[in-house]
Amino acid sequence: GAGVSQSPSNKVTEKGKDVELRCDPISGHTALYWYRQSLGQGLEFLIYFQGNSAPDKSGLPSDRFSAERTGGSVSTLTIQRTQQEDSAVYLCASSLGQVATGELFFGEGSRLTVL
């Protein structure tokens, strides 16, 4: 498809398990963001990739969270040893690059439930 694709759309896991969330951005978009929305909260920034530059990881809440972007395209967000507070909707967005000109295009999100 032409939009941002995320998988899985829903994931239920047990506390302590690792999970991987995938984002396939729009072709040609150099910028890729991960955000999450916990229940009753706003969109929380997690990590930002821009082209071949080092990612901005300043929003990752703990060292259990990591993300990579392979070949400047697909990104995977990994959460190790999941905790109940990790339950949230994880949104991926991509853009042509500069926030001054490039609106973000969002995927439909991955809803993570940690039991």
Next chain:
Amino acid sequence: ILNVEQSPQSLHVQEGDSTNFTCSFPSSNFYALHWYRWETAKSPEALFVMTLNGDEKKKGRISATLNTKEGYSYLYIKGSQPEDSATYLCASNPNAGNMLTFGGGTRLMVKP
């Protein structure tokens, strides 16, 4: 202001009412201000990307203004319709660079 803030948090209006809400953001190192609409069970969709002080943008019944010197933007909806019910998000770059930070959103509910 160190963060992007939105008010009110939620708003209930009757169909046909006009309404507006506010986004406040750090005015230093400003690059851009984005507005998004997020309907339940859908992805957030961009409404406006604004960069110039004094800029005003319009899309149908929705418009937005921008004051970069004092760090605020207003979103206006004229003649609200039930299909306008959504969460409206604004985002800016409070730490300079190209990373967008979102406000907490304004949840609008329009009653028929």
